[in-house]
Amino acid sequence: xxxxxxxxxxxxxxxxxxxxxxxxxxxxxxxxxxxxxxxxxxxxxxxxxxxxxxxxxxxxxxxxxxxxxxxxxxxxxxxxxxxxxxxxxxxxxxxxxxxxxxxxxxxxxxxxxxxxxxxxxxxxxxxxxxxxxxxxxxxxxxxxxxxxxxxxxxxxxxxxxxxxxxxxxxxxxxxxxxxxxxxxxxxxxxxxxxxxxxxxxxxxxxxxxxxxxxxxxxxxxxxxxxxxxxxxxxxxxxxxxxxxxxxxxxxxxxxxxxxxxxxxxxxxxxxxxxxxxxxxxxxxxxxxxxxxxxxxxxxxxxxxxxxxxxxxxxxxxxxxxxxxxxxxxxxxxxxxxxxx
Ligand code: WQD
Numbered sequence: 161x162x163x164x165x166x167x168x169x170x171x172x173x174x175x176x177x178x179x180x181x182x183x184x185x186x187x188x189x190x191x192x193x194x195x196x197x198x199x200x201x202x203x204x205x206x207x208x209x210x211x212x213x214x215x216x217x218x219x220x221x222x223x224x225x226x227x228x229x230x231x232x233x234x235x236x237x238x239x240x241x242x243x244x245x246x247x248x249x250x251x252x253x254x255x256x257x258x259x260x261x262x263x264x265x266x267x268x269x270x271x272x273x274x275x276x277x278x279x280x281x282x283x284x285x286x287x288x289x290x291x292x293x294x295x296x297x298x299x300x301x302x303x304x305x306x307x308x309x310x311x312x313x314x315x316x317x318x319x320x321x322x323x324x325x326x327x328x329x330x331x332x333x334x335x336x337x338x339x340x341x342x343x344x345x346x347x348x349x350x351x352x353x354x355x356x357x358x359x360x361x362x363x364x365x366x367x368x369x370x371x372x373x374x375x376x377x378x379x380x381x382x383x384x385x386x387x388x389x390x391x392x393x394x395x396x397x398x399x400x401x402x403x404x405x406x407x408x409x410x411x412x413x414x415x416x417x418x419x420x421x422x423x424x425x426x427x428x429x430x431x432x433x434x435x436x437x438x439x440x441x442x443x444x445x446x447x448x449x450x451x452x453x454x455x456x457x458x459x460x461x462x463x464x465x466x467x468x469x470x471x472x473x474x475x476x477x478x479x480x481x482x483x484x485x486x487x488x489x490x491x492x493x494x495x496x497x498x499x500x
Contacts, residue, residue, distance in 0.1 A: 161185040162278075163235050164409065167220060167269065168242030169213065170197035172353045173284065173342055176402035177240060179208050179351070184406055188213040189233060191220065191243065196356060204351040220265035230272035238280035238409050239273055241266065244314065247360055248288075248459060251311035262314035266321060274329040280412040281334040282405055283322055287394075287425065287464050288312040289338060296431070297394075297467035300338070300423050308459045319423070326420040333420050335408045340394035340427030340466050342401050344486035345493030352493030353398075362437060363395070363487065367494035370447045377449060379434050381456035386463065390434035394427035394465035397481035397489065401426055407477045418474070427466030428479040437487065444488040 164181055168174040169190030175197075181188050182205070190202075190213050199215075206212045218225055220243055230236070244262040245251065251258040273279045289312065290298055291305030307313035322334045343363040345352025358374075359365040368374045382389040404426045411417055432440070438449055472478050481489075494500070 161187065162237030162413065163187045163189060163233065165189050165191065165233065165236050165239045166242065167191045167239065168197075168244065168284075170194065170199070170201040170215075171242055173339070173398055173401060174242040175201045175205055175351045176346060176398045177242070177405045178205055178213055179346065180399070180402040180406045182209040182211050182213070189236070190215045191218045191229065193217065193219045193243070196245070198354060201351055201354075207350045208346060208348050220268060221260060223268050226268045226272060230275070234276060236276060237278045238282070238413060239269065240282040240284075240405055240409065241269060242284045244284065246311060248309045248311045249360060251309050251314075255310035258310045258314055263317060263321070266318050270321065270325050274325060274332055277331060279329060279332040280409065281322065281332065282408050282412075283318060283334060283336040285319055285336040285338045285423070286312070286315045287338050287340045287427070287466065289316050289319065290464065292461040293464065296463055297429060297465050298425060299467040300425055300470055323421045333412045333417055334422075335412065335417070336423045337404060337408060337426045338423060339401060340396055340425070340464065342398045343395045344397045344399070344481070344489040346399060347489055349492045349496040352490070352497070362434060363490050366438065366441050366449060367490050369451070370441070370445060370449055370491065371494050371498045371500060373498070375450065377438070377451035378454035379438075379451055380454055380460060382453045383456075384462045386433055388433050388435045391460055392431040392433050392463040392465060394430060395432055395437065395483055395486055396426065396428050396479050397486040400428075400479040400481055404471065404475065404477050407475045411475060424471045424475060425466040425468060426471055427468055429466055429468040430483070431463060431465035432483050437483065440483045440487045441491065444484050445491045
């Protein structure tokens with residue numbers, strides 16, 4: 161099988177995708193600047209698959225370095241591009257850092273990719289491009305709405321840059337995967353989510369609270385127009401999400417794509433409220449969680465869950481894990497890294 165570059169390959173979703181690529185027999189090269197990940201993740205990947213991917217610590221903002229990397233790897237057959245900053249709140253405070261780190265890097269990678277004989281590209285996008293969609297579940301035809309944050313805007317702009325490039329670069333084919341809410345960890349508990357500092361996302365905050373690192377989980381709003389008043393999201397196991405990247409890449413490598421640029425929503429198709437996630441955690445862990453109701457968080461949408469029909473039928477892919485499976489894997493990982 162061919163050589164695949166995974167940028168951001170030591171990150172949460174990137175590392176799980178590297179494992180699934182190796183399981184399928186691909187040769188993997190990872191680029192990561194280690195700004196939001198650890199070199200230890202490489203050992204975790206090796207412990208799972210028995211194969212150590214080639215790793216290059218490289219800041220993709222450094223264009224000359226990117227160019228010299230690709231000179232050494234002209235045999236790359238595809239790129240899965242995860243490398244980006246992804247904290248919504250941070251992007252509001254520091255927009256230029258987000259535009260530089262998420263957009264410049266994408267342009268430099270695409271400039272090199274389009275010079276290769278095989279230019280297959282999988283882009284890490286997000287359901288955030290839909291904002292608060294009007295209709296649930298959300299299909300790929302739902303309108304892209306004005307971004308609620310610079311982070312979300314970088315995903316929208318990124319998709320447009322890729323689409324424009326596919327129109328003119330003869331060898332290029334691309335797929336944007338619009339993730340819903342990735343959670344959980346590899347069942348081996350050798351890789352998982354490693355949020356730096358105070359977790360912004362729900363599930364790592366839950367597991368860190370249960371592990372005693374945080375005192376109490378704040379539920380951001382219980383007055384939303386939902387059955388229990390808390391926001392609804394589509395929580396997908398990170399291994400299911402990783403597998404979606406492999407089938408999307410194979411679609412391009414095998415020329416099964418229907419257009420040079422395609423988008424797919426990647427979720428479970430099931431919406432779960434914040435309180436339902438808490439109940440799931442208590443059910444699978446047997447731990448009573450300390451939480452309290454708190455004011456709404458700026459920028460949160462009320463509901464977002466995927467219509468997965470297109471990914472199911474076109475990619476032949478379906479999420480397998482339930483919310484309980486995913487939350488349990490997150491808890492096993494937390495206990496592993498805290499030696500609980
Ligand atoms: C989920 C729900 C919160 C923390 C974000 C990005 C998205 C993607 C996934 C990168 C919301 C509530 C959370 C807490 C809470 N990131 N919550 N207390 O905001 O849906 O999506 O992460 O690709 O692009 O936007 O995920 O986990 O932050 O929040 O009540 O301490 O949990 O209000 O309703 P979100 P989240």
